[in-house]
Amino acid sequence: MFTAITIVLWILSPWLLVEGGISFEEFHRENLPLLSLTNSSENNLLLPFNTTRTPGSEESLKVQNFIKRFYRGMEGPWQLEEDSFEANGRRFKNLVFTLGEASHYVTIAAHYDSKVAPEGFVGASDSAASCAILLYVSRFLDRLYDEDAALLEPRLRGAGIGFKIVFFDGEEALQQWRADDSLYGSRRLAGQWARSGTLDHIELLVLLDLLGSEPQPIPSYFRETHWYYERLASLEAAYTHQELQLDAQDHRFLQANGVTIEDDHVPFYEAGVAVLHLVPWPFPSVWHTLEDDYDHLQQGQVDKWAVLLSEFLIDCAARR
Numbered sequence: 157m158f159t160a161i162t163i164v165l166w167i168l169s170p171w172l173l174v175e176g177g178i179s180f181e182e183f184h185r186e187n188l189p190l191l192s193l194t195n196s197s198e199n200n201l202l203l204p205f206n207t208t209r210t211p212g213s214e215e216s217l218k219v220q221n222f223i224k225r226f227y228r229g230m231e232g233p234w235q236l237e238e239d240s241f242e243a244n245g246r247r248f249k250n251l252v253f254t255l256g257e258a259s260h261y262v263t264i265a266a267h268y269d270s271k272v273a274p275e276g277f278v279g280a281s282d283s284a285a286s287c288a289i290l291l292y293v294s295r296f297l298d299r300l301y302d303e304d305a306a307l308l309e310p311r312l313r314g315a316g317i318g319f320k321i322v323f324f325d326g327e328e329a330l331q332q333w334r335a336d337d338s339l340y341g342s343r344r345l346a347g348q349w350a351r352s353g354t355l356d357h358i359e360l361l362v363l364l365d366l367l368g369s370e371p372q373p374i375p376s377y378f379r380e381t382h383w384y385y386e387r388l389a390s391l392e393a394a395y396t397h398q399e400l401q402l403d404a405q406d407h408r409f410l411q412a413n414g415v416t417i418e419d420d421h422v423p424f425y426e427a428g429v430a431v432l433h434l435v436p437w438p439f440p441s442v443w444h445t446l447e448d449d450y451d452h453l454q455q456g457q458v459d460k461w462a463v464l465l466s467e468f469l470i471d472c473a474a475r476r
């Protein structure tokens with residue numbers, strides 16, 4: 157599989173290879189081991205999320221500190237906004253990291269909290285793996301800024317594009333899923349961004365959820381972003397010819413073209429933000445059970461989405 161990745165990346169990314177600096181291929185070869193399920197090096201990005209992460213808990217705090225430490229260790233001008241708030245007797249905290257000062261932002265997000273029940277629930281696909289993928293993608297963007305600034309920055313500046321990476325707290329219900337007992341972090345951030353005017357500058361919100369375990373189809377949910385979905389589907393088809401999860405011809409959800417799966421995108425979607433929701437349907441069989449653990453993650457799935465989303469974000473910026 158590794159060979160397949162490298163060959164395809166050479167084809168997809170010629171402009172980064174021409175003028176020196178790092179190539180996508182080199183980056184992924186060097187960095188995919190950081191997402192290893194088995195090698196617990198101190199730089200591993202995936203294993204620190206292998207814990208319960210209920211809002212306000214000590215474990216949640218450790219995970220927040222791990223995420224913040226990671227961004228502090230990067231080279232680029234990342235801006236951190238953390239927002240701590242209380243709701244339903246619990247403390248929550250959203251973390252937002254921004255790269256670049258821009259007129260428009262591509263935002264990529266996942267939730268880092270885990271369900272309160274059943275006790276011991278880790279939520280490896282829900283959404284530990286997605287959080288690790290966000291770190292990987294951030295590292296990718298950071299390296300491009302650091303090593304290829306002369307090449308990359310004019311393109312991003314010319315397009316007026318920056319990136320926001322969002323870690324939501326409190327996606328899960330504390331007791332039973334209801335409008336006022338779920339999506340704590342995303343409702344909070346969407347409200348703040350509506351008041352500050354930031355929402356008007358979000359070009360696209362890519363929301364990751366339930367990725368990393370057995371491969372399931374991931375349909376296109378919204379007509380407004382089907383164009384982006386097609387771009388990602390073509391990257392996937394170039395990347396692997398086995399077990400394609402995206403199918404741009406599957407228009408089942410586009411006909412309804414509304415919210416059918418409630419997740420952190422909802423407060424943003426309702427406020428008019430373009431959303432690409434990357435969540436499998438049907439959900440993984442381990443969904444909301446104790447079996448949604450690291451034994452049920454698949455290395456190939458984690459690696460695949462890390463590579464595809466890195467490529468996709470640059471593709472979004474370059475084509476604007």
Ligand SMILES: [Zn+2]
Pocket residue numbers: 271282328444
């Ligand atoms: Zn969940």
